[in-house]
Amino acid sequence: MKGIPKEFRGIVWQVIAKLKNFQLEEFYLQLKNETSIHEKSIKRDLTRTSFFTNVDQIKKTDELFNVIKAYSLFDPDVGYTQGMIFIVVPLIMNMNESECFGLLVTLMKDYKLRSLFCPEMKGLHLLLYEFDRLLEIYSPRLYNHLVKQGIKSSMYASQWFLTFFAYKFPLDIVLRIFDIIITQGIEAILKFSINLMIKNESNLINLKFDKLLEFLKSNLFNLYVNEEFINFDKDGNIISTATAPPAGSSNTSKSSKRASTGLNRSGSVSKRFSLLGGNRGSIYGGSNTNKQQKGYYKLDELVYDAMQINVVPLDLNKFELEFENIYINETSKIEEIEELRIQNGKLRHDIKLLETEYANVNRDHIEIVQHMVDIKVELPEILNDNEDLHKQIDQLRLDIEELQSKMVSSPDSESSPSLNSSVLKSPAIPTKIENDIQELLVINAQETEKFANLEDELHNLMAEDEKLTNELKSKTAKKWFPWNKKA
Numbered sequence: 001m002k003g004i005p006k007e008f009r010g011i012v013w014q015v016i017a018k019l020k021n022f023q024l025e026e027f028y029l030q031l032k033n034e035t036s037i038h039e040k041s042i043k044r045d046l047t048r049t050s051f052f053t054n055v056d057q058i059k060k061t062d063e064l065f066n067v068i069k070a071y072s073l074f075d076p077d078v079g080y081t082q083g084m085i086f087i088v089v090p091l092i093m094n095m096n097e098s099e100c101f102g103l104l105v106t107l108m109k110d111y112k113l114r115s116l117f118c119p120e121m122k123g124l125h126l127l128l129y130e131f132d133r134l135l136e137i138y139s140p141r142l143y144n145h146l147v148k149q150g151i152k153s154s155m156y157a158s159q160w161f162l163t164f165f166a167y168k169f170p171l172d173i174v175l176r177i178f179d180i181i182i183t184q185g186i187e188a189i190l191k192f193s194i195n196l197m198i199k200n201e202s203n204l205i206n207l208k209f210d211k212l213l214e215f216l217k218s219n220l221f222n223l224y225v226n227e228e229f230i231n232f233d234k235d236g237n238i239i240s241t242a243t244a245p246p247a248g249s250s251n252t253s254k255s256s257k258r259a260s261t262g263l264n265r266s267g268s269v270s271k272r273f274s275l276l277g278g279n280r281g282s283i284y285g286g287s288n289t290n291k292q293q294k295g296y297y298k299l300d301e302l303v304y305d306a307m308q309i310n311v312v313p314l315d316l317n318k319f320e321l322e323f324e325n326i327y328i329n330e331t332s333k334i335e336e337i338e339e340l341r342i343q344n345g346k347l348r349h350d351i352k353l354l355e356t357e358y359a360n361v362n363r364d365h366i367e368i369v370q371h372m373v374d375i376k377v378e379l380p381e382i383l384n385d386n387e388d389l390h391k392q393i394d395q396l397r398l399d400i401e402e403l404q405s406k407m408v409s410s411p412d413s414e415s416s417p418s419l420n421s422s423v424l425k426s427p428a429i430p431t432k433i434e435n436d437i438q439e440l441l442v443i444n445a446q447e448t449e450k451f452a453n454l455e456d457e458l459h460n461l462m463a464e465d466e467k468l469t470n471e472l473k474s475k476t477a478k479k480w481f482p483w484n485k486k487a
Contacts, residue, residue, distance in 0.1 A: 003176045003303070010094030013182050017106045024105060025098040031070035032097075038072045038080035045082055063097040064088060070101055075108065078117045086163035087113065090171070090178050111186050116162055122327065127161045127190065128153045129323045130316060134194050138309070142201045149209045156216040160193055168221060173299050180303070187316055191309040192302075199223050199305065224302045358475055365468045372461050379454065386451055389444050396437050403433070 004012045014020060036042075042065055067088055072080040087107070091100045108114040115123025132153050136143040146153075159167050164181065166174045180188045197204070200220055207215055 003179045006094075006175070009175065009179070010099070013091075013094065013178075014099060014103060016182050017103055017110070019099070019102050019106055021102055024102045027074075028067075028070050028098050028101040031073045032066040034073055036069045036072045036080075039069060042068050042072075042080055045085060060092055063100070064092050067092060067097050067101050067104060071104055071108075074101075074105065075114070077119075078108070078114060081117050083162040084117065086166035089166070090175055093171070093175075107182075111181070113186065124158060124161055125327070126320060126323050127186075128157060129326070130187075130319045131157055131161075131190055131193055133319045133322075134190060134311065134315075135197055137315075138194055139198055139201055142197060142204055145205050146212075149212055151209065151212055151216070155213060157193060161189055164189060165192065170296065173297055173302065176299060176303055180307075187311055187313075190311055191306045194309050194311075195302075195306040196220050196223075198309075221297070224298045226296060226298055229296055354475070358472075361468065361472060361475070365465070365472065368461060368465055368468065372458070372465065375454065375458055375461070379458070382447070382451060382454065386444075386447050389440060389447055393437070393440050393444055396433065396440060400433060400437070 046061060046065060064085070068080060068084055071084070072078075088100065088104060091103050095103065108117075112123055115121070115126070132143070135146075135153075164174065164177050169177070177189070177192065180191075197220075200215075200223060203219075204212060204215060
């Protein structure tokens with residue numbers, strides 16, 4: 001359980017991964033000289049990463065940048081994400097940059113690491129699902145406790161799988177984890193994850209949500225801290241543990257000596273991206289030689305316990321089929337929701353158009369109703385005027401008839417022809433009356449025509465009002481949603 005000797009680690013990794021591909025290495029030499037849209041992001045993350053504190057490894061920074069940039073060009077669908085740094089660092093530490101690029105491509109393709117970094121991160125979700133199912137098998141009590149507390153594996157385990165624990169563990173442990181992953185496959189990371197959960201079950205089972213989540217993120221690894229770094233009270237109870245070394249730091253005394261020369265710069269750099277910086281010599285001082293020579297974590301015990309977890313490939317295949325069914329169902333639901341959202345947007349647009357049209361029709365209806373009210377107000381006055389004119393005409397006709405009868409029946413008409421002729425010749429009274437009659441007849445004709453026009457207009461307005469009322473009723477009763485049409 002000592003792992004692959006560091007002198008041969010890079011070669012063994014390439015042999016196991018069946019890597020040697022000269023065409024791919026030549027392609028890398030071409031890609032490293034091209035420009036990537038991710039260069040600024042890569043450089044920014046590298047400057048925030050306490051990378052190589054050892055003088056011998058400073059030159060590896062440029063090689064790391066070249067490898068990550070080349071892969072972002074090689075696989076534009078994945079491009080670059082921060083987690084890739086944690087994957088590439090152990091590789092670049094054990095081989096040259098062209099070999100590192102080839103092994104990275106192999107891990108991404110053949111070991112299915114690519115699915116961890118794709119935008120939908122399907123591979124990560126699969127690992128989380130397999131982790132949940134294995135935890136349910138190995139520790140149903142702990143699994144049920146996490147479910148009851150509302151703790152999902154994505155809340156604490158995602159970074160385990162995306163970085164292979166490189167965000168937390170020193171370089172020695174990370175390299176051992178890489179040994180096992182390259183020899184056994186990416187599923188080996190599940191063994192480490194399940195082992196950590198089982199070993200901490202007694203602590204986790206008594207914690208509630210907040211403290212439970214904090215323990216899962218920060219204290220889960222304390223179980224494998226060497227006793228030399230743990231402070232005990234008089235009764236033998238643990239008071240505290242010494243500060244853990246930065247993630248990715250070396251466990252060797254050689255790096256402790258180099259750190260003591262003042263080359264350790266990890267304290268001024270963000271620990272979040274720390275991979276290979278710092279060591280315990282600078283953290284704990286040089287007075288205790290045993291602490292420097294002994295690793296902070298019990299590496300052999302961690303690896304041994306993890307390898308005792310039996311992950312059956314048939315179970316993983318079954319879990320993968322279950323996940324695929326769930327993924328397909330969830331994807332179809334998401335697509336259905338998206339389709340409904342688009343339809344809802346179209347319906348909202350149609351509703352707004354109909355509301356605008358309804359407002360216009362309603363405004364026209366109000367104007368017509370107001371016009372009708374005005375006509376109904378004016379109509380009695382016009383009718384009264386018309387009636388008065390009819391009375392005046394009737395009275396004038398009576399006056400004319402009376403005058404004519406007087407003229408015809410006058411006894412002096414024959415005896416006094418001069419008077420009769422003078423009466424007949426005198427146009428004063430008959431002419432005035434006749435003019436008045438003509439004027440009244442003209443006015444009556446105009447008023448009659450106006451009355452008839454008003455009646456026609458009133459009839460048309462009433463017909464238009466009835467039409468608009470029916471149209472409003474039909475638009476009000478219109479079915480807005482297409483699925484109601486079947487009713």
